[in-house]
Amino acid sequence: MRANVPVIADEAGLEDFMSAPSERVVERVGAIKGDIVILGVAGKVGVTLAMMLAKAVKKAGTSSKVYGVSRFSDPKAKEHLAIFGVRPLGVDLLDPAQVAALPGSENVFFLAGKKFGTVGAQDLTWATNTIAPANAAQRYKGARIVAYSTGCVYDFKTAASGGALELEDPNPTGEYAQSTLGRERVFEYYSRKDGTRVCQFRLNYAIDLRYGVLRDIADRVYSGQAVDLSVGSLNCIWQGDVLERTVLSLDLCESPAKAINITGPETASIRWLAEEFGRRFGKAPCFSGNEKPDSKAYLANAAKSFALFGYPAISLETMIDMTAVWVASGGSSLGKPTHFEQTDGKY
Ligand SMILES: NC(=O)c1ccc[n+]([C@@H]2O[C@H](COP(=O)([O-])OP(=O)(O)OC[C@H]3O[C@@H](n4cnc5c(N)ncnc54)[C@H](OP(=O)(O)O)[C@@H]3O)[C@@H](O)[C@H]2O)c1
Numbered sequence: 189m190r191a192n193v194p195v196i197a198d199e200a201g202l203e204d205f206m207s208a209p210s211e212r213v214v215e216r217v218g219a220i221k222g223d224i225v226i227l228g229v230a231g232k233v234g235v236t237l238a239m240m241l242a243k244a245v246k247k248a249g250t251s252s253k254v255y256g257v258s259r260f261s262d263p264k265a266k267e268h269l270a271i272f273g274v275r276p277l278g279v280d281l282l283d284p285a286q287v288a289a290l291p292g293s294e295n296v297f298f299l300a301g302k303k304f305g306t307v308g309a310q311d312l313t314w315a316t317n318t319i320a321p322a323n324a325a326q327r328y329k330g331a332r333i334v335a336y337s338t339g340c341v342y343d344f345k346t347a348a349s350g351g352a353l354e355l356e357d358p359n360p361t362g363e364y365a366q367s368t369l370g371r372e373r374v375f376e377y378y379s380r381k382d383g384t385r386v387c388q389f390r391l392n393y394a395i396d397l398r399y400g401v402l403r404d405i406a407d408r409v410y411s412g413q414a415v416d417l418s419v420g421s422l423n424c425i426w427q428g429d430v431l432e433r434t435v436l437s438l439d440l441c442e443s444p445a446k447a448i449n450i451t452g453p454e455t456a457s458i459r460w461l462a463e464e465f466g467r468r469f470g471k472a473p474c475f476s477g478n479e480k481p482d483s484k485a486y487l488a489n490a491a492k493s494f495a496l497f498g499y500p501a502i503s504l505e506t507m508i509d510m511t512a513v514w515v516a517s518g519g520s521s522l523g524k525p526t527h528f529e530q531t532d533g534k535y
Pocket of ligand 1: 227228229230231232233234257258259260261262279280281282299300301302303316320336337338339368391392393394395
């Protein structure tokens with residue numbers, strides 16, 4: 189392995205590495221007056237975002253409190269966050285009375301959502317992805333809200349297209365993706381109505397060693413299962429870079445709401461990724477699916493984000509190296525595959 193690849197010993201080390209605030213994050217968080225609220229904190233991204241914000245407040249030497257809001261379906265997340273100085277609040281965002289009682293804030297991050305388990309419970313997906321945003325937007329009227337969204341609001345794209353751009357009309361496939369466009373439209377409505385400044389943070393595949401598209405591909409290569417090539421290629425970005433961009437996106441919040449694509453610079457071939465893992469594991473990958481030069485996938489063009497924030501700090505090659513070491517050494521998994529190979533919109 190290359191000498192400059194970060195060595196991550198365990199989950200605590202991984203979260204610590206991802207949530208280390210950069211100087212510009214400390215500076216931005218230091219400029220915040222008042223408290224910070226993260227809605228939907230208990231998920232794959234939210235816990236590390238809360239950790240980064242709490243560390244940045246400490247480093248900046250300011251007194252902002254960081255509140256982390258979720259139902260805490262997994263109670264361990266609550267204890268875990270409290271250790272880092274985050275104030276966990278067990279609230280159901282679908283209940284307007286509970287949301288109305290949340291602490292005030294001028295700086296809000298909205299990460300709540302539902303994707304997997306949509307088939308058979310479409311109503312709950314729609315409620316989570318539209319009613320919770322409506323409750324949040326009404327409670328935090330006039331604030332800045334970085335509202336997580338997804339590249340799934342776009343149509344599928346060929347690699348040759350260069351990926352979906354923020355200015356094109358959304359065209360989501362399936363009820364999960366349609367409901368995430370609903371989430372955006374709800375925030376857009378309240379942004380226009382109340383002057384609330386919103387950034388629609390359209391993320392494509394965050395990479396954490398415990399989950400993500402690289403973990404999915406690495407697991408298959410390592411265990412000798414076939415890697416499906418039908419979507420051809422993908423975009424991804426290190427979760428630590430996602431977190432930094434999340435905080436810096438406070439400055440992109442506007443009324444009316446604006447969207448930004450957040451992913452890595454490469455349109456990475458899935459065959460190439462599997463072969464890279466194969467080389468590191470000493471195993472030849474096997475493949476399935478119909479690989480076509482004009483296959484379509486969720487591909488986004490994040491050029492605008494690179495102009496604003498620079499390129500991600502962690503390169504794709506480094507993510508591959510770190511994931512390979514993690515998988516080969518039995519590193520933990522969240523057991524939440526991304527289903528990157530699916531294009532039917534049914535999750
Ligand atoms: N991770 C990625 O690579 C990725 C890619 C594209 C887009 N996104 C978007 O980014 C957002 C965050 O991603 P994620 O991976 O962290 O999602 P996640 O793991 O599903 O986390 C979302 C969290 O929202 C909370 N939540 C759901 N319904 C709630 C409710 N009614 N009240 C309070 N909290 C509620 C849940 O915690 P409780 O069950 O404890 O309430 C859940 O842990 C998602 O909305 C997703 O659309 C993520």
